[in-house]
Amino acid sequence: MSKKKRSYIEFLYILPFILLVGVFSYFPLYGWVYAFHDFVPPKPISSETYVGFKWFISLFSNPVKTADVIRVMRNTLAMSGISLLFSWFPMIFAVFLNEIKSKPYRKFVQTATTLPNFISWVLVFSIAFHVFGSNGAVNKVLQDLGVITEPISFLKSSDHVWFRMWLWLTWKNAGWAAIMYLAAIAGIDEQMIEAAKVDGATRMKVIWHIIIPCILPTYFVIVMLNIASFLSNGMEQYYVFQNDFNRDWIEVLDLYVYNYATAGRGNYPLATAISILKSIVSIFLLTGANTASKLIRGESFI
Amino acid sequence: MTEKAYAATDKSMGKNNKHAKKIQRTAGDYVISFITYVVYAFFAFVCVYPFYYIIINSISANNLSDSGKVIFYPMEIHFTNYKNLANIPGLSNAAYISVMRTVIGTVLIVIVAAFLGYMFTRETLWKRKFWYRFVVATMYFNAGVIPWYLTMRLLGLTNNFWGYIFPMVVQPFYIILCKTYCESVPKELQEAAEIDGAGTMRVFWQIMLPVIKPILATIAIFAAVAHWNSFQDTLLLMTDEKLFTLQFQLYQYINRASSLKALVNSSTSSSAAAAILAQAATATSIRMTVTVVVVLPVMMIYPFFQRFFTKGIMIGAVKG
Structure with missing residues (x-):
């Protein structure tokens, strides 16, 4: 068998999977044309339905839609902003967890705090629904302690939604995110820490002058990834937690696109137009963060 | 006493009383250790308790779990x-x-x-x-x-x-x-x-x-x-x-x-x-x-x- 022929045959082996990628990842991009048409689902698009940038313009010319977009952007930026602001938490969590001398205890804490990462948002919501419900543990304990007299409806309220969403996100992810830092800490040269201790450095000093600087590059990558996905908070968490009380404060961009497309007589073109704008901004954020990473650390993360 | 002088005495004291300093550091360590143990116990509790809560409620008497009586341990266990x-x-x-x-x-x-x-x-x-x-x-x-x-x-x-x-x-x-x-x-x-x-x-x-x-x-x-x-x-x-x-x-x-x-x-x-x-x-x-x-x-x-x-x-x- 000639080498050339063999290389084609090998390509044939992977062709089915290349086709799958093409169909499920690349072909949907063609759907972006719907944003430029007056598209009402069963009817196919044609040159007659072409409306150019009508939907894009309507986002900014129609006051109702503009208000919607501003509200949704506010929520998106706030939630991503809070996440970014507290993105150091898993790192600090890992640093002090590493200070625990008892290995079984450390393992236990790690196992316990990583568990929530592996359950779905629906389950998180179910847990929230029961633990924070009006007859749930939190309300009962607070009532028994005399802190409150009437149960608080934690879930059916718009108070501090952004922060509460961050808390759930952290509850779910922090233990898992800490693993990466723990690995980075394990990679620090033991001699460096020993030398510092011989010179009289306290534990806090070792943490501050050796451990933190050593794991800062890992943290930097996480921050860059955070920035790159600033507009994409995903919709699942917000979808399960949304209700009539908090919708104005919880609807992020991804959720809004879904809600808008499915509510009432769904407007597919407009929702698609929003997706497109989001994608364009996201690409800029990704390349921007990547360039920043190249400039500061000398390596890209893509 | 100037800062420099203070630092100097501090240093010499450390040299002379190595033993004392070591004890002092372990005392500080002890406090930090204690705090970290407690804080991490809290984190672990927060992550595990909700699962425990749901499980004990699912096996407790339904009228009790419905009114939020089951909080720390299962009551009237049944598997219906x-x-x-x-x-x-x-x-x-x-x-x-x-x-x-x-x-x-x-x-x-x-x-x-x-x-x-x-x-x-x-x-x-x-x-x-x-x-x-x-x-x-x-x-x-x-x-x-x-x-x-x-x-x-x-x-x-x-x-x-x-x-x-x-x-x-x-x-x-x-x-x-x-x-x-x-x-x-x-x-x-x-x-x-x-x-x-x-x-x-x-x-x-x-x-x-x-x-x-x-x-x-x-x-x-x-x-x-x-x-x-x-x-x-x-x-x-x-x-x-x-x-x-x-x-x-x-x-x-x-x-x-x-x-x-x-x-x-x-x-x-x-x-x-x-x-x-x-x-x-x-x-x-x-x-x-x-x-x-x-x-x-x-x-x-x-x-x-x-x-x-x-x-x-x-x-x-x-x-x-």
Whole structure:
């Protein structure tokens, strides 16, 4: 068998999977044309339905839609902003967890705090629904302690939604995110820490002058990834937690696109137009963060 | 006393009283240790208690759990709720769908990741670099929910079990993991097999697959958890109740009080213990019991596979 022929045959082996990628990842991009048409689902698009940038313009010319977009952007930026602001938490969590001398205890804490990462948002919501419900543990304990007299409806309220969403996100992810830092800490040269201790450095000093600087590059990558996905908070968490009380404060961009497309007589073109704008901004954020990473650390993360 | 002088005396004191200083430091250490132990105990509690709470409530007397009496330990333990699960319409079917998609989906993801990871290390592959990038690039963009939905509808994958499977088969990230792992396998191994006359496929099945097993175990866990937890695809693609997954059914039970009432009645009337208040199904008891059922598989496999989890994220961190 000639080498050339063999290389084609090998390509044939992977062709089915290349086709799958093409169909499920690349072909949907063609759907972006719907944003430029007056598209009402069963009817196919044609040159007659072409409306150019009508939907894009309507986002900014129609006051109702503009208000919607501003509200949704506010929520998106706030939630991503809070996440970014507290993105150091898993790192600090890992640093002090590493200070625990008892290995079984450390393992236990790690196992316990990583568990929530592996359950779905629906389950998180179910847990929230029961633990924070009006007859749930939190309300009962607070009532028994005399802190409150009437149960608080934690879930059916718009108070501090952004922060509460961050808390759930952290509850779910922090233990898992800490693993990466723990690995980075394990990679620090033991001699460096020993030398510092011989010179009289306290534990806090070792943490501050050796451990933190050593794991800062890992943290930097996480921050860059955070920035790159600033507009994409995903919709699942917000979808399960949304209700009539908090919708104005919880609807992020991804959720809004879904809600808008499915509510009432769904407007597919407009929702698609929003997706497109989001994608364009996201690409800029990704390349921007990547360039920043190249400039500061000398390596890209893509 | 100037600062400099103070520092000097401090230093000399340290030299002279090494013993005293050591004790002082351990005292400081002791305080820090104590605080960290307490704080981490709190974190661990916050993460574990909600699971414990749901579990003890699902086995306690239903009238007590309904009024929020069960907080720290189970009361009047009974397992009627679990027996009643069989009476909840749609639940066993949802479990079947969830298990099927997890099993079929995971097997496909793992085999395809292994195969493509291996193929992308073969220099003979036609336009290898291009096709590798073609696959990996999909990690960084997304057409959006609506174009994706319309594509799925065009392909007839809405209200179709395979709509759960096909879109998830090719996972670029797992392919990267497999490729990296394959590259660490000595080339001589493949070459020796090829000299002995083994073809591309045979090298894959008989040489590479056994060698890369450790990474496949990691991928299998991740893929299985992803399939089991998947919720959004049911939401977008499926309207046929026969295709609902456990995750989706649970969400329905929590959010649709009206449909739950019917469930409560149907599961109670067919239960012999209907008259006993403590064992009659309530909305809360059904929700909590279903929650336990959905969460249990993950909790069961989780401690055993923790080392795989750690390994997975480490390799990911190196590549990412």
